[in-house]
Amino acid sequence: SAVISQKPSRDICQRGTSLTIQCQVDSQVTMMFWYRQQPGQSLTLIATANQGSEATYESGFVIDKFPISRPNLTFSTLTVSNMSPEDSSIYLCSVVRGVGYTFGSGTRLTVV
């Protein structure tokens, strides 16, 4: 399975600011997925990022709030913009390669 490095592992941010989360995969993958996990909840898919095209967002998520970059087949970033306390969550990237999905260790974001 793929190895995913996700940074930062955690951060505490002021409301109104933005945070960019990086996801690096050890091999080329076509699609990368970004999930959010709010406290005590399950994972919710934010968007699917394909290299060379705009990300596809799920219902309830918009590009202005969660812009995504996918400059190559091994890297993606997710930005959480104009943050509010409601954005406090764990954000995870995921890829499919071989068997099933592989997830990064997540970024624990706290907005104060």
Added chain:
Amino acid sequence: DAKTTQPPSMDCAEGRAANLPCNHSTISGNEYVYWYRQIHSQGPQYIIHGLKNNETNEMASLIITEDRKSSTLILPHATLRDTAVYYCIVRASLVFGKGTRLSVIA
């Protein structure tokens, strides 16, 4: 998209088999069933997957009913480290339900 339904929580005695059910009655013929688990504060970990036949690996066994509308994940000898939230998902949907919180009790 196929959705899944799981009991919210289960307890299991250490050393006993843990049987975690999942209902996926709207699954289509070419969709695989995947099981993941999430130990506190970590990313989900792949456990096992299957299409029609029962599957076994070093972590668990997966029993899929003949009509494919439900499945059961079996941890044959649960340990305290198996305490986690277990998710059953249908790959094509990328949708995680609420999962089952398994507590293994000494």
